Amino acid sequence: MNIKKMKPTELIMHVLTWGAAILTICALIYLIGFILLKGLPYLKPSLFSLTYNSDNVSLMPALISTVFMTFLSLLIAAPLGIGAAIYLAEYVRREGRFVTFVRMMSETLAGIPSIVYGLFGMLFFVNALRWGYSLIAGAFTLSIMILPLLMRSTEEALKSVPDVWREGSFGLGAGKLRTVFKVVLPAASPGILAGIILAVGRVVGETAALIFTSGTVAQVPSSALKSARTLSVHMYVLSGEGLHMGEGYATAVVLLVVVVAINALSASLAKKIGAGDK
Amino acid sequence: MSCFDIKNLNLYYGDFQALKGINMNILKNNITAFIGPSGCGKSTLIKSLNRMNDLIENCRITGKVELFGESIYGDMDVNLLRKRVGMVFQKPNPFPMSVYDNIAFGPRTHGIKSKPQLNEIVERSLQDAAIWGELKDRLGKSALGLSGGQQQRLCVARALAVEPEVLLLDEPTSALDPISTGKIEELLLTLKNRYSIIIVTHNMQQATRISDYTAFFLLGEVIEFGPTENLFSMPVDKRTENYITGRFG
Numbered sequence: 231m232n233i234k235k236m237k238p239t240e241l242i243m244h245v246l247t248w249g250a251a252i253l254t255i256c257a258l259i260y261l262i263g264f265i266l267l268k269g270l271p272y273l274k275p276s277l278f279s280l281t282y283n284s285d286n287v288s289l290m291p292a293l294i295s296t297v298f299m300t301f302l303s304l305l306i307a308a309p310l311g312i313g314a315a316i317y318l319a320e321y322v323r324r325e326g327r328f329v330t331f332v333r334m335m336s337e338t339l340a341g342i343p344s345i346v347y348g349l350f351g352m353l354f355f356v357n358a359l360r361w362g363y364s365l366i367a368g369a370f371t372l373s374i375m376i377l378p379l380l381m382r383s384t385e386e387a388l389k390s391v392p393d394v395w396r397e398g399s400f401g402l403g404a405g406k407l408r409t410v411f412k413v414v415l416p417a418a419s420p421g422i423l424a425g426i427i428l429a430v431g432r433v434v435g436e437t438a439a440l441i442f443t444s445g446t447v448a449q450v451p452s453s454a455l456k457s458a459r460t461l462s463v464h465m466y467v468l469s470g471e472g473l474h475m476g477e478g479y480a481t482a483v484v485l486l487v488v489v490v491a492i493n494a495l496s497a498s499l500a501k502k503i504g505a506g507d508k
Numbered sequence: 509m510s511c512f513d514i515k516n517l518n519l520y521y522g523d524f525q526a527l528k529g530i531n532m533n534i535l536k537n538n539i540t541a542f543i544g545p546s547g548c549g550k551s552t553l554i555k556s557l558n559r560m561n562d563l564i565e566n567c568r569i570t571g572k573v574e575l576f577g578e579s580i581y582g583d584m585d586v587n588l589l590r591k592r593v594g595m596v597f598q599k600p601n602p603f604p605m606s607v608y609d610n611i612a613f614g615p616r617t618h619g620i621k622s623k624p625q626l627n628e629i630v631e632r633s634l635q636d637a638a639i640w641g642e643l644k645d646r647l648g649k650s651a652l653g654l655s656g657g658q659q660q661r662l663c664v665a666r667a668l669a670v671e672p673e674v675l676l677l678d679e680p681t682s683a684l685d686p687i688s689t690g691k692i693e694e695l696l697l698t699l700k701n702r703y704s705i706i707i708v709t710h711n712m713q714q715a716t717r718i719s720d721y722t723a724f725f726l727l728g729e730v731i732e733f734g735p736t737e738n739l740f741s742m743p744v745d746k747r748t749e750n751y752i753t754g755r756f757g
């Protein structure tokens with residue numbers, strides 16, 4: 231496009247949108263640069279020893295706990311969220327009253343601040359159910375938190391599957407169940423996977439809801455009923471104590487790498503699954 | 509012998525009456541074409557022959573449709589009906605799977621699991637649809653990589669794989685180029701010995717080229733139904749004549 235030939239209003243819009251894009255990139259680069267600069271010097275092998283003590287402030291137990299926490303939350307939330315979405319998208323009348331109601335509920339759930347989930351988790355799972363600060367209490371709390379996200383993304387993925395495939399399947403004499411599980415779900419799987427990855431992102435990044443439910447014990451938990459801290463909580467505690475800021479930044483570096491790795495993995499997985507489509 | 513016997517069929521979408529008192533006798537081992545302007549009910553009628561209209565909300569049907577003497581809106585299992593009455597849609601709609609799995613989907617639905625048997629069905633169906641030669645080396649490849657014409661013939665093969673008695677085609681060539689259209693038409697002519705074929709078409713030349721009988725629809729009614737030759741050479745109804753001479757539609 232020739233800038234000289236533009237009308238003034240066009241030029242202003244051009245500059246504004248361009249500026250917005252550049253600013254976004256700058257913010258990201260600054261953030262990553264800052265974390266790397268502060269954290270990389272503290273990224274020592276002792277930070278990865280299997281047991282934590284106040285000397286090595288190892289992040290390894292937190293890394294392992296993060297994996298457990300993610301896995302457990304997904305184990306609880308994914309079947310529920312995907313199941314509910316299948317029901318909403320395939321079995322009830324679209325835009326019916328019940329669908330609107332469920333959608334409103336799940337959107338409300340999605341809008342609740344995570345600290346409120348933390349409080350609820352503490353009162354219900356930790357106290358009322360007497361699970362104590364534990365991995366499982368944290369996982370249940372997080373699973374309620376990611377449920378709307380999984381539901382929504384799965385529903386969108388299912389809706390984006392063209393109706394002609396459903397018709398084709400029905401036209402061959404396949405029933406509803408077979409159509410949904412053999413035709414619609416496989417076609418929607420990249421979208422569903424994207425939702426799961428987003429959910430993993432939220433679990434990995436969550437602190438407020440976990441401090442009240444899974445506690446802050448910095449060792450590898452020996453069972454699901456033991457307290458454990460995830461990487462994000464670990465970072466929060468380190469920076470709260472103020473004694474090991476450098477190690478806190480190093481933890482941030484590891485967290486960053488984990489998130490990037492998850493994103494890369496999901497992208498390649500989606501590509502692999504989606505390859506059948508093109 | 510008639511394959512479909514339609515008696516006083518009325519169909520409503522909510523308050524709108526899309527089909528008005530249809531009476532038709534569709535003969536076995538013939539190609540019957542439904543023609544008429546958009547919105548005349550020809551697609552609606554073909555979809556009520558394998559009960560695809562069941563999927564549409566607010567759709568209400570009165571009257572009777574018999575498939576070889578059995579009422580299809582009575583006790584008949586709808587999945588079994590759709591196995592007996594196969595359908596090919598307007599837009600080619602192969603599933604996002606391999607060519608092989610596309611063809612095997614129907615037989616697998618109806619309980620065939622043995623690999624040799626499936627292999628045989630896949631080969632036979634593709635051969636019947638005159639596309640085996642083009643596809644035999646890419647059975648494992650995604651069906652979505654095929655051209656539009658190939659996809660549509662694959663859809664015909666997929667429909668044939670469940671061994672239907674009747675084949676319904678809803679404007680099967682409207683999204684295809686002339687060469688692919690020609691191939692589909694040839695294919696239908698070879699298939700009519702073994703199947704009863706009903707085709708909805710927008711293209712009157714297509715109806716004259718391949719069909720034995722033609723029904724002309726207007727505003728939800730059958731205006732004229734008879735041997736294709738007669739209908740096009742000496743239409744009885746003035747409206748039919750107007751339509752086939754291109755005065756409207």
